[in-house]
Amino acid sequence: MTGESTAQAAATGATGAPPAVRVTGLWKRFGEQIAVSGIDLELPAGRFIGLVGPNGAGKTTTLSMVTGLLRPDQGSVEIVGHDVWHDPVEVKARIGVLPEGLRLFERLSGRELLAYTGRLRGLPGDEVDKRATQLLDVLDLAGAQHKLVVDYSTGMRKKIGLAAALLHNPEVLFLDEPFEGVDPVSAQTIRGVLERYTASGATVVFSSHVMELVESLCDWVAVMAAGRIRAQGPLADVRGEAASLQDAFLELVGANGRDSGHSLDWLGGTR
Template sequence: MSTEQGNTTGAPALAFRGLAKAYGDKVVVRGIDLDVPTGSFYGLVGPNGAGKTTTLSMVTGLLRPNQGQVWIHGVDVWADPVRAKQLMGVLPDGLRLFERLSGTELLSYLGRLRGMPVDVVDSRSRELLDVLDLTSAGDKLVADYSTGMRKKITLATALLHSPPLLLLDEPLEAVDPVSARIIREVLQAYVAGGRTVVLSSHVMALVEELCSHVAVMNDGVIVTSGPVAQVRGDAATLDDAFFHIVGGRDIGQGGLEWLRSSQG
């Protein structure tokens, strides 16, 4: 990647080169490259332990890579972290929130922490709470929020400063169907406005429904990437393609016969 990546004009929404992470002798991510086009809804999928969360943590600046570089709209995440973080919104898996703040207070605090004008923070907070069906919960403590409500308020904090790129790690995991539908609709509207989402998920049906592009990780490397239709190939579904790409094995007809028997 040339040094001209500092100019955001025409740059991918997200690009990384040679990204690698190891803990002692255990290599988790093995020098991967990827370009995420601006305006795409990009899925990052892989089995447990593939390196997805570690990759996103390095991309967002939460975890320093052993080697490699990351650019957000042409801005080097490690050379200019303040500017890079202004360009992204992040929903990590298992994020700890300020439990003793209400939803409204949480948005107000984080907006002011970013230096946003108070009136802009208040206006956007009201709109986000309304769109995400959290208005009635705005005065409740985050500690009392359900899993779906916590996902939605975290998404609101990621959207508050209107970033051009969202990075989401399992945003719909353990979320009820109503909250999940609201989150999907908000993300689809966000991408329709020309912005970019990178979504890590185990749920192939969700990725196939939402995403325009997908990258498949396995054992710390990106096995394949591209438009969803290209990665799916001749398989009936993305789930079928994924199963064979990562070397899944069908249960043979002769296996587990005792489960098919009515005898104890």
């Protein structure tokens, strides 16, 4: 689905409630490089949404601006009807973020990290302890809760980061490559938590370049390439007549039919 009016109507819904995310005319340049080129994007509430694109498409830059981590050169972002830059306190209370290249307080234990995060969020101590215990248990971190985060594996770090992002029960959760470098067991655990979260009516927005993963998880997709949105809408609409989301994605980004080996006739063969 590429029609802006159709996507906007679907994102807003019949009730007239605001979309989870509304992006209008968003631009970001780094020197001469245009990373995000005036995108418009509307993401519906209560859905599992994939922001997909090749490496360098602008996904991380877009999510950084949407979540208030990076100021755009131009444009506006609203989260559940609140402007990210005009009302940052209200927005940050409503979102959870698991960024790429997650930085954690590594000299805290997993439980201490959650306790600290909860206090920063203004949650009562008893409630923080209760939620932390539940999250550590569900994410299979209870046995490592007193271990320093510096000693956590990649999968464990992703899970404790997810626990911190979920602790205050946000309305919208943003995840940048949440399954990157994660073993299959940890990935399945994370997936189960996210599916339970969206089933409650919350919204997940996650970026990825793994089409099979997005197709198995998401019911709404936005395809990004070269800093622009190429398509957005329900998964079935974006996939269209293609056999898979991978095929539709390759067509949308102009990669179908590209021959990467025609000039490598020297590779392999007789030396």
